[in-house]
Amino acid sequence: MTINADPIPRLDSLEDFKKAFGLSSTDIVKRRNQVFTSLLNQSKKVSQPNFCRIGSEDLAILFDLYDRIFFKGWLSEILDRSGQKPLSFRLSTKMTRKGGSFVIYRSGKFQITVAVNLLYQQFKKSKSAVIVNGLTCANRLTALQAVLEHEITHLAETLLWTRTSCKKAQFKGMAHSVFGHTEHVHKMLTTDRLAVIEYGIEVGTKVSFGFKGQEYQGFVNRITKRATVLVKHTEGPLYSDGHRYKKYLVPLGDLSPAP
Ligand SMILES: [Zn+2]
Numbered sequence: 001m002t003i004n005a006d007p008i009p010r011l012d013s014l015e016d017f018k019k020a021f022g023l024s025s026t027d028i029v030k031r032r033n034q035v036f037t038s039l040l041n042q043s044k045k046v047s048q049p050n051f052c053r054i055g056s057e058d059l060a061i062l063f064d065l066y067d068r069i070f071f072k073g074w075l076s077e078i079l080d081r082s083g084q085k086p087l088s089f090r091l092s093t094k095m096t097r098k099g100g101s102f103v104i105y106r107s108g109k110f111q112i113t114v115a116v117n118l119l120y121q122q123f124k125k126s127k128s129a130v131i132v133n134g135l136t137c138a139n140r141l142t143a144l145q146a147v148l149e150h151e152i153t154h155l156a157e158t159l160l161w162t163r164t165s166c167k168k169a170q171f172k173g174m175a176h177s178v179f180g181h182t183e184h185v186h187k188m189l190t191t192d193r194l195a196v197i198e199y200g201i202e203v204g205t206k207v208s209f210g211f212k213g214q215e216y217q218g219f220v221n222r223i224t225k226r227a228t229v230l231v232k233h234t235e236g237p238l239y240s241d242g243h244r245y246k247k248y249l250v251p252l253g254d255l256s257p258a259p
Contacts, residue, residue, distance in 0.1 A: 011160055014173045021071060022110050022177035032179075035065045036141060049139035059089035059114060059148065066152055070178055075152070087155070089160050091116040099132060099188040100147040102154035102164070110158065112151045118188055119144055130222055133175070134182030134194065136225055149179040194221045199252050207259040209250045217258045226251050231242065 011017050023031070039046060042061050045053040067075040079086055087110045095101065095115035104113045119140050122130045130137045132146035150166065153175040157164035165171055166184040175181040195201045199222055206230060208217045218231035230245035238244050 014170050017156075017160070017174055018177040020074075023070075023180075025180050028178075028180045031069045032142075032145060032249075034069055035062065035145060037258065038069075039141065040095040046141065049067060049141045051140055052120070054091065054116060054144075056089045056091050059091070059112065062145070062148055063087070063089065063112070063152065066148070071156070075159070086110055087112070090114075093117045093208065098152045099143070102151045102158075103160060103162075106157060110155060112148070112155070114144060114147055114151075117189075119147075122188065130188055131183075132188055133179070135180070146179075146181075147188070150175065150184065153179070153181075195227070195252050199255065200257065201227065201255055206258040207250075209248070209255050211248060211250075218245070218248070221247075223236050223252070227255060229255070 011020060025219065036049075038135070039058065039062055040048070042059050043054075045055050046058050047053075053101040063223055064076070067073055086108060090111060090113045092113050092115050092119075093206050095113065096118060099115055099118055099203065102114045103113070105111070120142060123140050130143050131168055132143050133150050135142075135146045137143040137146055154164045154172060157174060161170075166175070170213055172181075172184050175184055201207065201223070203223060205220045206217070207220055207227070210216075216229075216231045218229040220227045221230045226249045229248045231248060232241070233244055233246040236244040236246040
């Protein structure tokens, strides 16, 4: 029996990186789910997707999973070469604006921090969703993964080319090819907040939309990935305001404000 070491080619450019680690979108979803399930199996504290307990050791477990599942062990191989332990993980309860951060110390050590309180503030309502790096995350663990993926990209870029910036094309190319990220910010945005910013739509907004060639008017009752619009209808179920409505699920981009 022969075994292959699956050597990683030299990574001199973004193109090399993409060749070595780039994945199709289906593959990304599969591997991200694999990380998700493995963390739930291995963690002593994180017992459910909307976890209420987590330790910094869980970030270390997640990192190892990402290293194996997405990078074929390449990240730890480079980190181990230095002999010391150059990477540490921290959960911050004070960070409130960014979901995560990546810091390079003068000593050459790296630290990845995740804003744990920001995660706890999300997903309090059962059906809420959060957008992180362009990915719609349905629970805390998925949001944490998306935050960590961004910070791991910072680490990978630093290990390869000593500098890193998520504002630049190289970083964006890396994060997109490995993780499918379409945005590269440290923010965490709930879908209802995003709907207000991008479309001027919030719960209660009067809207109109087209459906099967007909125009309807109603108001927004809930926002998740799409908006739930209630349209008055004599045969619809009775709602608590005493009116009967039919319910439509409409993509946010298909709604226009109604007079
Ligand atoms: Zn960044």
